[in-house]
Amino acid sequence: MNARQWTRDLGMGTKFAVTGGREGLVRVLLTAVGVGLGVALLLLTTALPSALQARDDRGAARDDFTYSGETAPKKAAADTLIIGRRDSTYRNREVRGRLLEPEGAKAPLPPGVAKFPEPGDMVVSPALDKLLKSDSGKLLRERLPYRITGTIGRSGLVGPTELAYYAGADGLEKRLSGGVAERINYFGPSQQNQDDKLDPVLLLLVFIVFIVLLMPVGVFIAAAVRFGGERRDRRLAALRLVGADGRMTRRIAAGEALAGSLLGLVFGTGFFLVGRQLAGMLEVRDVSVWPGDLNPSPALALLVAVAVPAAAVLVTLLALRGVVIEPLGVVRTVKPPRRRLWWRLLLPVAGLGLLYPMIGQGNHNGDFSKWMVIGGTVLVLVGVTALLPWIVEAVVARMNSGSVSWQLAIRRLQVSSGAAARLVNGIAVAVAGAIALQMLFAGIESEYTKDTGNDVGRAQMLVELHGDMPLKELGRQFTQTKGVRSAAVVSTTTVGDRAKNPEDSLAVAVGSCAELREVATLKSCRNGEIYRIVGGSYDDETKKIAQAGRTLYFAPAYDGNQPPGAAWKVPAGLKTAGPREDPIGNARDGLLITSGALPAAAKAGLEHKVFVSLDPSVTDAREHARNTAARVDPLSYDFTLAASDQSPQFRSIRTGLFVGATCVLVLIGASLLVSQLEQLRERQKLLSALVAFGTRRRTLTLSVLWQTAIPIALGLALASTIGLTLGAVLLKMTNLAVTVDWWSVLSMTGIGAAVVLVVTLLSLPPLLRLMRPDGLRTE
Structure with missing residues (x-):
């Protein structure tokens, strides 16, 4: 077989696809739409890294805080x-x-x-x-x-x-x-700034996220190129009647699929350009990109342009391998032979075999082999697409009794179980991957989440600010703010043994008795008294520095830009206080000074911490508190107290998964709708004939719903099993105990079922239009 014959037959199939009348044109358009949706998502995926890199580059170009005294200029100049x-x-x-x-x-x-x-x-x-x-x-x-x-x-x-x-x-x-x-004197990244490298577990998470998001896309593209298979086979039988042999008809069929995939590339490019413009108006978890930054990598875009048509030809040839096309018909019109199970089980078993050597590595035993991770995960998920047709065929073969709608649905599934499985393969792969990812996320979340020590029962916000406002008035500003239940203002500073560059220093907290009790344990307290915290981590240092009669200096200077600290003689009769964690979990040492005992010269160097308790019943209580802080000090800093904090890298990966999963769900819904409409179009004459013979529309509608519901139920059950298995292996690879978040499993399965339900409901209006007796007319 030479290249000229292949080119001639593929070209003939392409010509038949676009000139074969209305039926052929509709089939090509449906294939092009299905392929185009997948191509658009692939292009968006290949463009996403460049867009995120552009975000990082612009963020680095405007960096202004170096956090290093060595790199910041010391004095004012013409360029500062x-x-x-x-x-x-x-x-x-x-x-x-x-x-x-x-x-x-x-x-x-x-x-x-x-x-x-x-x-x-x-x-x-x-x-x-x-x-x-x-x-x-x-x-x-x-x-x-x-x-x-x-x-x-x-x-x-x-x-x-x-x-x-x-x-x-x-x-x-x-x-x-x-x-x-x-x-x-410049904007841009500091020389000391270094990119944080992902640890092996987070890198594994990134690999799995990309595989899980892209696998359903490939499955849908493979399904889209097989639209209209039954009518195509009848046309191929006609070709056999005029003298074409079996191999030639298969190449012509591949040419028809090639035409749909090439047109799909055009559609996909158009969908991508539209989606790129829409991306500028979308924001997902504080992430947005400029449309101009969504530029696919030329190499990856070329790979998509070559791989999609090649896959269309290959899938068509493989699909027709078990079909005997004769001049008077196609063998597919009778009951197909039983599918074999053994080779279908080899795929997930081989995938698990590739993942097995990496069990127990975690973050302490070297990096994971990315090619083994990718290959193993892909094989496990491809196993879903291989096993589902066999399961659907095996289950529906044993279903017979039931209502008329049920029997119509079962008979249809028994005749064409492969088409039914193709309809739900993508959703099954997506759900299996999502369950595995959820298990992995839930398993490693504790590794990247730390306890902050914040006592959110005492305060929900911390505001840090400067200002000369009296402490009592500062507290009144916050307590009178709408939505604020209480506000404890604790001013902080330091005292040192020298006015500049002290060798020894102590922390100092200033406030009323009630406010000082937020940061220390006081048996008794009166305004005008000074306390020394005993029992803390630096108790010996406190006794050494805070000695009666010794001269200390408030807010001592540590560089040339600061004024020297104000002198203060430690009074006699210091009282004692015990340490207590404040609402952010810090246990203080040093001195406590009530407002009445603070020297006037020391007030200028105070920094204020306001622990704010909010009323949850007041809408925007947090915003009102922030407005008060900005009014008191334009450079105030506030942050929300939380019981735990997560790694920024872990959060960014989860955000990326959410963005990608949203796009994949949209693709799943759109592709399923196109697939459903294509199958209904092929059954138009059958539906019309049944209605003409008196079959109720309700019975036919229920039969169509059963034809979708049964494969979906089997697909989701298989997806849950494969997903749980893959998730357990991934957790073992990260050296963590296997735990199952059943709520996540049920939610992922429910989302998959909900997508199919919505698609089925959207297909009902076209279904009702197809169930008309005039659908029997033909030309």
Whole structure:
């Protein structure tokens, strides 16, 4: 067999597909839509790494806090800028804020900003501008009392939906020592910043996420190229009648599939371009991308362009291998031979065999072999597609009795169980992979989640700020805020043995008696008294430094930019207090000074911590507290107290899974709908004939529902079994105990069933239109 014959026969099949009348054209369009949806998702997947890299690059280009005194300039110069950090959160959305004070004509401009805003002005991102001008941004406008004078360009934003602003300010130099402001002379990543490398378990998680998301896409593409198989076979029988041999007819059939896949590439490119534009308007868990950043890798895009048509030809040839096409008909019209089980079991067994050598590795016994992980997982999931047709055939062969609708459905499944299995193969693979992933996520979550020590029963927010406001008035500002039940203001500073660069120092907490009891154990307390905490980790150090009559210095300076600390003589008669963890889990040492005993000269160096207890019944209570903090100190910093905290890498992987799973679910629903409509179209004359003979529409509708429900139930049962097995092996590979989150298993299975149910309901209107007697007309 030479290449010329292959080319001629494939070309003939392509010609038949596009010139074979209405039936052939409809089949090609259905195939193209099904393939196009899969191609679009593949292109989006190949484009996602470049989009995320572009996000990271823009984020690194605007880095401003080096967190290193060695890299930050010490003194003002023509090219220096003081930048203050004012990040915040608004209704669970991050708001990136910076205050700018240029110190010279050559001060660096932030990326995306044309000129520095004047004090009282700000430039904002388009998304923040839209939010501030809407009714839902009313509370945020109170927090940002600046006039909008410009917009941040694309080069200064990681995504189109990011909320960010730069505001002009003055007087930031006095805040350089507090960690909320820094002097810089460039924007960009610090030389000391290094990318965090994923550990072996997280890398394994990334591999499994990509496999689980892409496998259903490949399954749907393989199913899409087989649309209209029964009518195609009748056309091939006609070709045999005019002299074509069996091999030639198979190549012509492959040419028809090739035409649909090539048109599918065109459709897929169009779907991708539309989806890329829509991506700019979407935000999933605070992640958004610019449409221009979604550029597929040329090598991967070329691979998709070659692999999809090649797969279409290969799948068609394999599908016709067991079909005898004769001049007067196709053997498929009679009961097909029983499927063999042994080779179908080899696929998942071989996959588990590839994964077995890596059991017990975890994070301490070397990296996982990525090719063995990919190969083993793919074989296990492909085993779902191989086993499901055999299971459907074996089960429906033993079903006979029942209502008329049930018998119609069973007979149809007995005749074409393969087509029914293809309809649900993709959803079964997706559910199996999702169950395995959920087990892996649930198993390793505790490894990447740590207890913060926060006592969320005592406080739900912590606000850190500076200011000269009296402590009593500061507490009143918060307690009178809407939605705040109570606020304990504890001011902190340090005392050292020297005004500059002390050798020994102690922590100091200042507040009322009630507020000091939040951070220490006091048997009795009166305003004007001073206490020394005993029983803490640094008890000996406290006794050494806090001696009566010794001169100490409040807020001693550690660099040339800070003024020297104020002198203070330790009074006699220090009382004792015991350590107690504050709401964020810190047990203090050092000194406690009530407000009445604090020297006036020491008030300027205080930093205030406000432990805020919120009323959960008040809507936006957290936002009202943040507004109060911003009003008291524009450079205040607040964060929500939580009982636990997760690794950022783990959270980002889970976010990526959520984004990808959303896209795959959309593809699953769309592809299933196309498949269902294609099968209904092939049965149009049969349905019309049954209606013409008096069969009730309700009976036919129920039969169609049973034809979908039975394979789905079997597919989900198989998917659960395979998913649990794969999940157990993956947990063993990470050296963790095997635990099953049954709620996740049920939820994943329920989501798969819900998608099919929605698709079935959407296919009912076309089904009712097809069940008309005039459907028997033909040309």
